[in-house]
């Protein structure tokens with residue numbers, strides 16, 4: 127509820143006006159039966175024509191004002207709900223930018239999507255319904271009962287008893303239905319996880335001819351969700367019939383008792399009419415409120431799920447204590463005895479120390495799972511280290527904000543990813559203000575010139591979601607071009623040349639050297655041919671540095687490196 131309270135405080139004026147409009151609507155609703163009673167008892171009974179016209183006019187005015195307030199109230203509550211939806215999605219988006227890999231994994235991508243879309247829509251819809259249907263209900267009930275008491279304490283007992291009976295019924299049904307309905311969002315989450323996996327892996331499922339097995343798994347989740355919905359709806363299906371039953375009994379009793387009292391001369395006919403009207407309103411609002419109350423647990427569950435993300439304290443501290451600027455030191459990045467473990471797992475990196483010198487190419491090689499990509503992710507401050515320190519431009523990591531840090535680094539991920547749009551829009555993500563010449567230059571270095579010029583629409587060629595209409599090597603080259611167009615102090619390539627053929631790989635490395643001679647590169651690779659020209663090569667084995675030096679030096683002196691070389695067909699003959 128913390129975020130909701132903050133939102134209301136932030137939108138005080140709109141919240142106040144909405145409440146005002148809804149109060150006016152309520153007053154209008156309550157005034158009509160009162161005037162009907164007066165019209166019958168004071169106007170019609172006395173045969174006073176002008177009084178009838180006057181009260182009729184008052185009724186018309188009250189009804190008109192009530193309707194206008196209702197329209198205004200609906201408009202404002204819709205605006206308030208839409209503003210909530212917009213602001214919460216905006217803050218949600220911002221929050222996900224601050225979260226570490228582990229924070230993100232704690233929620234999961236599917237759950238984050240469901241929270242941002244479905245949960246926000248639930249709360250938004252509930253917001254409107256609570257404002258329009260739940261808030262006025264207790265006021266209307268209270269005033270209707272008071273007005274009925276003023277008119278006839280005896281008759282008032284009938285609607286009062288009916289309200290109590292109805293509320294007890296609602297309470298009992300809610301008690302049974304609440305635990306079930308709050309679980310529905312979790313089931314929706316599980317259904318989304320399975321569906322996402324199904325659509326992402328559809329080619330693999332088809333390749334292994336696993337459609338039936340997957341369909342069965344999906345159907346299980348669908349039916350699990352559906353049966354929960356049916357169970358909840360079955361419970362709450364009783365609410366409306368109970369309300370109508372009570373309403374029927376109340377009318378019959380009021381008219382029966384009212385006729386007796388009128389016959390005895392103890393009550394006027396207008397009062398009976400007013401009491402019937404008040405009872406209709408009371409029960410009518412209670413029926414509507416009960417219908418909304420039924421959806422409340424699900425909305426509260428949604429609200430809690432949204433707030434769980436919004437109130438998460440990011441694992442990565444954003445305490446920026448220094449103005450981090452480039453300096454004259456030769457060292458761009460310093461890893462000083464860094465150790466790191468993913469939450470709840472064994473350490474992935476232990477005692478890592480090395481420097482990345484400005485204008486040099488540093489490479490990291492190592493077997494699968496040795497921790498190479500983790501080093502790149504640490505550099506992007508996507509996780510916090512357990513011990514040691516990383517500094518950039520001689521400023522410790524802790525003093526850099528994520529934003530400033532990411533401005534200094536350009537990154538090509540291991541798995542090339544393209545966004546829906548065009549080739550040009552994807553490249554411009556690296557630098558939205560880049561000129562046509564700069565695009566051309568990046569494309570040229572990334573060895574993407576030929577294949578782009580073979581596209582019918584060249585740079586404007588469409589890219590589908592995830593870049594599925596391009597081959598692995600083409601996606602890698604476009605990801606590289608996107609990274610190169612950014613003006614950065616350090617360019618990190620996380621196994622980004624793996625899908626390139628040997629010739630393209632060699633051409634690209636040559637172009638990097640000749641076209642960007644002063645830039646600093648960190649190249650993570652499995653293929654030794656990709657990194658053999660690097661100024662410094664770091665050899666990783668099970669999260670520890672087991673060798674450091676040039677290709678020739680390592681080939682002569684490092685056993686792990688020699689094993690890599692042999693496994694990749696590089697001859698050790700002649701190496702002493």
Ligand SMILES: Nc1ncnc2c1ncn2[C@@H]1O[C@H](COP(=O)(O)OP(=O)(O)OP(=O)(O)O)[C@@H](O)[C@H]1O
Pocket residue numbers: 227231468469471474492493494495496497498499500501540652
């Ligand atoms: N998000 C994560 N959560 C938990 N463990 C992880 C996570 N990412 C990687 N790991 C583990 O950390 C270790 C190092 O992974 P990393 O991706 O850094 O290796 P790598 O050297 O880049 O491997 P590869 O060459 O196969 O890409 C692996 O054992 C892996 O299982």
